[in-house]
Amino acid sequence: MTRSIDVEERRRTVSEAACRVLARDGLGALSVRNVAAEAGLPPSTVRYVFPTQSSMREHTITLVFDRTRERIAAIPADRSGRERAHRIVLELLPLDEERVIELDVYLALGNAALTDAELRPALDRVVDEMREWSEEILGLVGVPAADREYEARRLHALIDGLAMHIVRLAPGESGDWAIDVLDRHLDGVAAG
Numbered sequence: 001m002t003r004s005i006d007v008e009e010r011r012r013t014v015s016e017a018a019c020r021v022l023a024r025d026g027l028g029a030l031s032v033r034n035v036a037a038e039a040g041l042p043p044s045t046v047r048y049v050f051p052t053q054s055s056m057r058e059h060t061i062t063l064v065f066d067r068t069r070e071r072i073a074a075i076p077a078d079r080s081g082r083e084r085a086h087r088i089v090l091e092l093l094p095l096d097e098e099r100v101i102e103l104d105v106y107l108a109l110g111n112a113a114l115t116d117a118e119l120r121p122a123l124d125r126v127v128d129e130m131r132e133w134s135e136e137i138l139g140l141v142g143v144p145a146a147d148r149e150y151e152a153r154r155l156h157a158l159i160d161g162l163a164m165h166i167v168r169l170a171p172g173e174s175g176d177w178a179i180d181v182l183d184r185h186l187d188g189v190a191a192g
Contacts, residue, residue, distance in 0.1 A: 015063040023104035054118040061109040081140035141190040
């Protein structure tokens with residue numbers, strides 16, 4: 001049992017290092033040597049826990065969405081529907097350094113998945129999960145089930161677009177305007 005826990009902890013450590021390398025240096029720098037140096041581990045350890053480049057990429061994008069899922073699951077269930085929807089939206093925007101890194105990883109690996117057949121299933125799971133979160137948000141604000149598929153696509157596109165604008169803000173510039181845009185959008189679809 002200890003050995004499997006150790007391997008999982010190593011995978012997490014290596015994936016976190018891969019996230020930092022991707023965010024700082026881009027996809028071209030995602031190599032065993034660079035990730036090992038970032039993690040403070042020998043390259044042989046990285047190769048042991050991730051025998052292929054694809055397995056490291058897949059686990060890294062999965063780690064990003066595991067963290068998002070954990071943050072959303074931690075939102076108290078006793079919140080009102082509108083308040084819970086607002087809190088979920090906040091978790092999907094890059095409003096702090098951790099979520100900026102997560103977005104950088106998602107973008108880099110999402111682009112790579114377009115030409116990497118082994119990575120594509122992980123990207124598809126991420127897109128499905130974003131759609132499910134969008135539908136949950138819409139259900140929480142009272143959008144009828146018949147309208148949710150269409151509205152979920154709009155909300156997903158809006159979140160993605162705002163995320164891209166937020167990460168390009170000047171240092172110190174607030175992204176509060178994006179939260180306001182999303183809140184007004186949710187109010188509009190809820191009233192519709």
